[in-house]
Amino acid sequence: MDAALNPPAGEPVEDIEIHLLLEALYRRYHYDFRHYARASIKRRLRQALSQMGFASLSALQDELLHDPAVLTRLLDYLTVQVSEMFRDPAYFRAIREKVVPHLRTYPSLKIWIAGCSGGEELYSFAILLHEERLLDRTLLYATDINPTALETAQKGIYALERVAAFTQNHQRSGGRTSLSEYYSGAYDRVVFDKKLRERVVFSDHSLVNDAVFAECQFVSCRNVMIYFDRPLQSRALGLFKDSLSRGGFLGLGSKETTRFSDHADAFTEFVREEKIYRRRDT
């Protein structure tokens, strides 16, 4: 009897619940967060728990298994990223000054925005390419696992209050035009010109499960892999390596690196301080 009242200390309950919930999410809906960086997942699940009003992650899991509507809400906690247009303007300046001269040598270009979220990075690229007169010969792939985010990206509608920051970033990135040439305003929102997305393929693609789908000259994947654990980072970097043409470029977030992955040797630093890498030509 006493033994039953004092079970040996095991794993913390929350850690068990997180493990089981992620397993349930994968087996029931094929969304695989099992190799996401655990500290951030834990934070987001705690947030989801308190805001969705469940008493425990086990209770959330129960609902999730039986009610697909819960999935949509949960995905928003697990995936949605708030970004900005021309975030880290120096990154775009480096692309303009150092990468574009190489891109010009190709008769046609494919550029992949991996983990495009609400599209801010995508429109930044489209505008930069338009300014550099490369957009007409470029096909852009914008991929994400979150259907709501993809829809937002496809619409290209943003809150007016965000545009001042976008404009400032665009100027700092070395923009040759005025950002206002690319959107029209209505009430408290702006809509980006549909010409910017004529050459864009929006698609559901997972860096966890899905394979190479094109040979690209540039892959930009910023602040997406910081949410992955090391094995998953390695998988994603392997995918990027295999998706790049010889000498193709890879852009990562300012605090991301290839050096803790299995593919550190597959890339050379091209613009070190902006985390722009180049596929080795071997």
Added chain:
Amino acid sequence: MTVEAAQAVVIGTSAGAVQALSQILPRLPEAYPLPVLVVVHVPAAPSGLVALFDARCNIEVREPEDKEPIVPGTIYFAPPSYHMLVEEDGSIALSTDEPVLFSRPSIDVLFQSAADSFRDGLVGVVLTGANEDGAAGAAAVAAAGGTVLVEDPEHAYAAAMPRAASARCPSAQLLSLDAIADYLLHLGTT
């Protein structure tokens, strides 16, 4: 907590941070046996904190990259515009999740994840600051069995942050900056 059990130190501060940290970090000796992770609220622009403290400290000072292993005797400043978290395997994870209490990096985010990983081996320190970030984090550190030190609000440059932390975490020890430095040095002497 016994001194031997200490595995890491986390520090959070805002208004008045540079001066307060200047009374603590330069006193840590070469071969200090613990890692020190610091969140300072700074504007989004690149911060000069690393250069500033690297010049004054006996141990390495850096802004970590994502997945970097945490090593003892190193001071890690959270990069501007990123949350800094601790993974259970003892590496650093960064995130661009939305600001918490208008702050990114957030003290609460660091403290909570560090408490999850280091549990009773964590010492959390809340210094001068003008908002309430760090209060929930300090409570999380204490709940996991760690030790919480708070700069005495009576003498802090900005009292709001230490005051909020000590209110949310009654077990916190209120100390002067010098006493906090002494405490951290003592952790390094066994």
